[in-house]
Amino acid sequence: xxxxxxxxxxxxxxxxxxxxxxxxxxxxxLDSSYIGYRIPKGExxxxxxxxxxxxxxxxxxxxPHKIEMMKYLDKIDESCSIIGAVNTVxxxxxVLKGYNTDMDGFLEPIKKRNISIQNKKILLIGAGGAAxxxxxxxxxxxxxxxxxVNRTIENANNLSEFATKIGLTTSTKKIEDVNENIxxxxxxxxxxxxxxxxxxxxxxxxGVKEKTIAYDIVYSPMNTDFIKKAKEKxxxxxxxxxxxxxxxxxxxxxxxxxxxPHNAMKKALLGGF
Numbered sequence: 001x002x003x004x005x006x007x008x009x010x011x012x013x014x015x016x017x018x019x020x021x022x023x024x025x026x027x028x029x030l031d032s033s034y035i036g037y038r039i040p041k042g043e044x045x046x047x048x049x050x051x052x053x054x055x056x057x058x059x060x061x062x063x064p065h066k067i068e069m070m071k072y073l074d075k076i077d078e079s080c081s082i083i084g085a086v087n088t089v090x091x092x093x094x095v096l097k098g099y100n101t102d103m104d105g106f107l108e109p110i111k112k113r114n115i116s117i118q119n120k121k122i123l124l125i126g127a128g129g130a131a132x133x134x135x136x137x138x139x140x141x142x143x144x145x146x147x148x149v150n151r152t153i154e155n156a157n158n159l160s161e162f163a164t165k166i167g168l169t170t171s172t173k174k175i176e177d178v179n180e181n182i183x184x185x186x187x188x189x190x191x192x193x194x195x196x197x198x199x200x201x202x203x204x205x206x207g208v209k210e211k212t213i214a215y216d217i218v219y220s221p222m223n224t225d226f227i228k229k230a231k232e233k234x235x236x237x238x239x240x241x242x243x244x245x246x247x248x249x250x251x252x253x254x255x256x257x258x259x260x261p262h263n264a265m266k267k268a269l270l271g272g273f
Contacts, residue, residue, distance in 0.1 A: 002032055002033060003057040007060040008059055009206050012062070013170050016219075016269055016272045018137060019271070020248045021252065023261075023268030024252055024261050024264055026259055032057075039065065052096075057255065070098065084132065085129045086100055088254055103136050105246035106137050108250075109239075117187070119143070121145050125203070126196070134217075136244060146168055149173045149174070151175050153213075160172050165215070179206065185208070187213045188208070189206075190203070198225065203232045214236070216255055218242075245266055
């Protein structure tokens with residue numbers, strides 16, 4: 001009897017997760033399948049019941065359900081409880097356990113490059129679910145300070161409170177003031193959807209330090225305006241697809257309890273562009 005997996009969210013048809021996981025199953029000859037399953041906002045409870053009925057082995061959770069899904073879990077791991085959002089679920093005979101692989105997924109490409117976050121000054125644009133996972137990662141890696149910029153300052157303030165509570169020094173800024181003192185930062189992260197529809201980046205990178213790292217979590221298009229501007233300044237770039245790959249690898253390992261075929265998954269992901 002094969003295992004079945006899914007990703008739930010809305011919209012779901014652009015998700016690259018089915019490609020990535022199916023490639024891993026093929027590579028390792030696993031009798032497993034992975035599909036995208038659209039569950040609109042407000043229909044999560046019924047959707048989860050449906051997944052239990054078909055005895056799904058595990059599923060990923062994406063926008064807009066990452067926070068609401070917490071209500072339907074029986075158990076949660078530590079990353080999940082700290083971040084307050086879930087993106088990976090294991091179904092053990094009807095008992096649902098939640099994990100959040102966004103933090104590890106975000107940190108993975110940084111660690112691959114042997115970049116240390118310790119004592120670094122970080123600028124974070126965005127205050128949504130992904131930003132929470134990033135804040136948790138920055139705290140774990142002992143960043144020196146974090147400035148949070150967001151269109152809705154209230155959300156930035158909430159995220160800043162969360163960061164302070166888990167032990168990170170933070171302050172907030174309005175999006176209009178994002179380019180002030182840009183030379184102070186070691187790492188600049190875009191954790192918003194800005195760039196998805198080819199909008200221009202709120203960051204100009206004018207006056208930025210040479211050694212600054214630019215990390216955009218938007219993975220499609222691969223070269224967002226943020227990335228293009230950072231490239232013009234010859235900064236070190238980390239792409240959104242690397243975080244997506246990092247969290248998919250971690251989810252695979254949680255579900256299958258074996259090492260993920262990283263290269264096969266990366267190839268499938270990059271073939272999706």
